[in-house]
Amino acid sequence: MTASNFWKALKGETGGALIRTFIAKGVSAFGSLGLVVVMGQLYGPSGVGVYALAQGLLLGAGILARRGMDNALIRFVGRDYQSPQVRDYLYLAARRSLVVSLPLGVAVCLMRGHIEAFFAMPGLANVLLGIGLAIPFYTWSLILAGFFKGVRKPATAGLQENGAISLVAAGLLLLSGAYFPAEEQEIGHIGWVYLIAAAVIAAKGQVVIWLWLARSGAAYWQVIEPEAQHDFRAASRSFFIIGIAVFIQSVLSILIAGKLLSAGELGLFKSAQQIAISVAFVLMVINAIFPPRFASLFHEGKMEALGHTVRRAALLGLVLSSPFMLVCLLVPEWVLGLLGDGFAPAANLLRILALAQLVNVATGSVGFLLNMTGYDRIMRSIALLCNSLGLLGFILLPQWLGALGAALALAFVLVAQNLVAMIMVWMKLGIWTLPGPNVLAWLGVKPRIR
Structure with a gap:
């Protein structure tokens, strides 16, 4: 294509x-x-x-x-x-x-x-x-x-x-x-x-x-x-299990941070997190457009076209999100100044979370790709494992590093989850999602396509 x-x-x-x-x-x-x-x-x-x-x-x-x-x-x-x-x-x-x-x-x-x-x-x-x-x-x-x-x-x-x-x-x-x-x-x-x-x-x-x-x-x-009602309830339970990972990342992490941090420290973390999400805004749009095409190409057996589509989608997201990322990295104090006085100490938190969101965008729609091609259980396991480890980080790191520890724990979840999913996409589908050289192929890692 x-x-x-x-x-x-x-x-x-x-x-x-x-x-x-x-x-x-x-x-x-x-x-x-x-x-x-x-x-x-x-x-x-x-x-x-x-x-x-x-x-x-x-x-x-x-x-x-x-x-x-x-x-x-x-x-x-x-x-x-x-x-x-x-x-x-x-x-x-x-x-x-x-x-x-x-x-x-x-x-x-x-x-x-x-x-x-x-x-x-x-x-x-x-x-x-x-x-x-x-x-x-x-x-x-x-x-x-x-x-x-x-x-x-x-x-x-x-x-x-x-x-x-x-x-x-x-x-x-x-x-x-x-x-x-x-x-x-x-x-x-x-x-x-x-x-x-x-x-x-x-x-x-x-x-x-x-x-x-x-x-x-x-x-x-x-x-x-x-019978249809039973199927609906069963599907709801399955989706709820998948949502537990979101619950860990979005709810339990904040509650633990709120217990360990002061209101001011939690405010710094929340402000940096919310601004960093702007880096991944383009990925939200891409995920609203491309997944149906992923499913269609996979169903038709057009794996080469699927690979091209995935990489171009990742490249599109990377190009469009780069300006947001550069602003967050180079002038985080100015960005945080939009919130008012007292937010400048969150500059390093914003840099860390912006880089984590950049990895999220650069790896592409790996989660949707696994879900659309029949590997949803693998993605569910990845999400639960990475978020559970991240939750442990939220319990330990803020006690030592304050708001910086909370930012590092969240960054770990975002980076680990997407990198592991990217590796599994290569192993199961033979598709390299990063818009760049295939590092895994250089290392001799071969896909195991069923």
């Missing part, structure tokens, strides 16, 4: 949907960063640290409440998204998620004082009141996002995710700042604006769902068979 044919194929497959998806993923990637920037300006590193811990609890509650059902919706709804049964799958996911999300929300609200005392982080209880009430809305928004992906609406799905909620919350914080003096901006406002934002995004998604169901002819219930 020549370069001209590659770009022609890419353009033909995506068209206007690519632009919409790019914008939606941009909102998702930079919405969370925008909220951190606003909070940094209003509350400083300590405020960002309090928010990081509260958000970690929110993400954990969302993962437990969804139990993989958002991904199960992608599979079961996506098989025949014009079937009248799609509404029943959505109803099943709604019922099962609300049974968990509502009690979790109540528990967080009632135990917020004990949680603040456990982490010794003043102001956390005030934030958790709003965050706890937001858990059901947040969970439902992500369930709807999975449904939208199943009915071939990836851009709409992107506007239901955490980044969109964060963007609305950031706007509400700025709006409240226009009416209240800075000294009246209590840290508890974060929880309330997040609650309002989550409710708004969930309501918007619900309206879109009603309209889509009415147009699609799936407006009336058609109960799915018990």
